[in-house]
Amino acid sequence: MCLAIPMRVESVEGHLARCQAKGVFRDVSLFMLQDEPVAVGDYVMVHVGYAIQKVAEAEARSAWELYDQLLAANGPGDSPPS
Amino acid sequence: MTTARDWLDRIRALKLDRPVKIMNVCGGHERSITSAGLRGALPEAIRLIPGPGCPVCVCPEEDVYQAMQLALQDRVILVAFGDMLRVPVNVPKGEVRSLVEAQAAGADVRPIASPTEARRIALENPDRPVVFFAAGFETTTAPVAAMLAEGAPSNLYILLSGRLTWPAVAMLLESEAPGFDALVAPGHVSTVMGPEEWRFVVEAHGLPAAVAGFTPESLLAAFWSVLRQIGSGARFLDNCYPEVARPGGNKTAQRMLDTTLEVVDANWRGIGVIPKSGYALRPAYAAHDARLHFPDHSAPGRRRAGEMPPGCDCARVVLGKLMPSECRLYGRACTPRTPVGPCMVSDEGACRIWWSGGVREPAKAD
Numbered sequence: 001m002c003l004a005i006p007m008r009v010e011s012v013e014g015h016l017a018r019c020q021a022k023g024v025f026r027d028v029s030l031f032m033l034q035d036e037p038v039a040v041g042d043y044v045m046v047h048v049g050y051a052i053q054k055v056a057e058a059e060a061r062s063a064w065e066l067y068d069q070l071l072a073a074n075g076p077g078d079s080p081p082s
Numbered sequence: 083m084t085t086a087r088d089w090l091d092r093i094r095a096l097k098l099d100r101p102v103k104i105m106n107v108c109g110g111h112e113r114s115i116t117s118a119g120l121r122g123a124l125p126e127a128i129r130l131i132p133g134p135g136c137p138v139c140v141c142p143e144e145d146v147y148q149a150m151q152l153a154l155q156d157r158v159i160l161v162a163f164g165d166m167l168r169v170p171v172n173v174p175k176g177e178v179r180s181l182v183e184a185q186a187a188g189a190d191v192r193p194i195a196s197p198t199e200a201r202r203i204a205l206e207n208p209d210r211p212v213v214f215f216a217a218g219f220e221t222t223t224a225p226v227a228a229m230l231a232e233g234a235p236s237n238l239y240i241l242l243s244g245r246l247t248w249p250a251v252a253m254l255l256e257s258e259a260p261g262f263d264a265l266v267a268p269g270h271v272s273t274v275m276g277p278e279e280w281r282f283v284v285e286a287h288g289l290p291a292a293v294a295g296f297t298p299e300s301l302l303a304a305f306w307s308v309l310r311q312i313g314s315g316a317r318f319l320d321n322c323y324p325e326v327a328r329p330g331g332n333k334t335a336q337r338m339l340d341t342t343l344e345v346v347d348a349n350w351r352g353i354g355v356i357p358k359s360g361y362a363l364r365p366a367y368a369a370h371d372a373r374l375h376f377p378d379h380s381a382p383g384r385r386r387a388g389e390m391p392p393g394c395d396c397a398r399v400v401l402g403k404l405m406p407s408e409c410r411l412y413g414r415a416c417t418p419r420t421p422v423g424p425c426m427v428s429d430e431g432a433c434r435i436w437w438s439g440g441v442r443e444p445a446k447a448d
Contacts, residue, residue: 003110032335049196050225
């Protein structure tokens with residue numbers, strides 16, 4: 001449950017962002033990142049629907065690679081992915 | 083970039099004059115370790131111990147029971163992260179023993195993936211009370227705090243079972259037999275709370291510690307760091323996830339936690355009360371506190387209230403005293419299909435992770 005997934009910010013409206021990871025779109029709250037600017041094209045670590053940190057694109061890509069491997073190894077778990 | 087192979091070579095080249103036990107306290111770490119087969123790849127002298135890394139596993143049995151009764155008796159809409167729904171309570175055979183069974187019995191129980199969904203469900207059902215049963219460590223509790231800080235609908239109540247990770251580690255280190263020689267600290271808890279939270283492991287207890295991310299490379303870098311510290315005698319808190327777990331953590335998230343919640347002594351299922359290890363709503367948010375708003379259904383005298391299920395060794399597994407496959411029930415009475423204890427229910431439970439990772443045989447305790 002403490003696993004955060006990197007997502008790319010596609011649009012921002014107030015504290016709400018439309019984010020995307022590998023073709024999957026989610027509404028993500030930026031409320032916990034309200035003290036720093038978040039713009040379209042940024043990458044954020046998302047946990048239970050909330051962005052907890054901005055990250056570089058390279059970090060996002062290596063995490064996606066890892067989660068692909070974990071999913072391939074274990075199948076999707078009961079927990080929601082965000 | 084240093085590859086996993088490079089890190090393994092470096093670790094294998096270290097001269098270890100005694101076995102070393104490295105504890106992790108994060109289900110995500112344990113899943114990566116198990117999935118990548120790191121245990122088998124490391125020298126035999128290095129033992130990787132899954133410690134208290136599963137908030138669902140230690141969520142008080144009484145809280146699960148209370149959540150069930152709120153759904154069954156008070157007819158609330160009960161929302162919770164999916165992991166919680168199959169966690170069993172101790173009731174006589176034939177009675178409803180989990181939230182998913184309460185749902186089957188007609189209660190309105192809904193799995194959610196985010197605190198924002200709890201808010202949406204409350205807004206869509208203004209005439210009904212909605213209770214968000216929220217178990218989780220700091221990473222998950224911070225979004226609950228953020229949702230409260232942003233403003234929750236008046237019909238939304240929180241049954242909070244949030245826990246802090248580090249006090250369980252501190253409790254182990256203060257005990258006579260901690261059971262580990264080094265700590266790999268959780269990457270996303272550190273992202274929110276700041277890596278500095280783990281300094282006490284080094285400064286107060288003289289153990290090496292390193293914050294790790296979730297790739298095999300980051301975990302192996304952390305293992306190498308603590309092993310090298312053991313060899314050299316140097317002691318420091320290393321950060322092998324600096325791209326994400328930055329100094330100080332997420333100050334905005336910490337402020338929201340602090341504004342809405344206070345840190346209190348808290349009960350861990352099967353383990354007992356750990357000082358300053360839980361979150362409770364502050365008085366300013368009392369209007370959203372399910373513990374204050376609804377009747378207490380704790381049923382004094384209920385048999386095995388608060389305990390793990392009979393025969394279940396989850397408490398010792400959570401504390402790293404027993405490996406999952408050393409439990410008497412593992413792979414026999416207890417599998418993901420028919421889980422007995424919460425460690426086999428939750429995706430972050432060490433038993434569930436080992437089973438998914440292919441460990442199917444019960445082991446003899448050594």
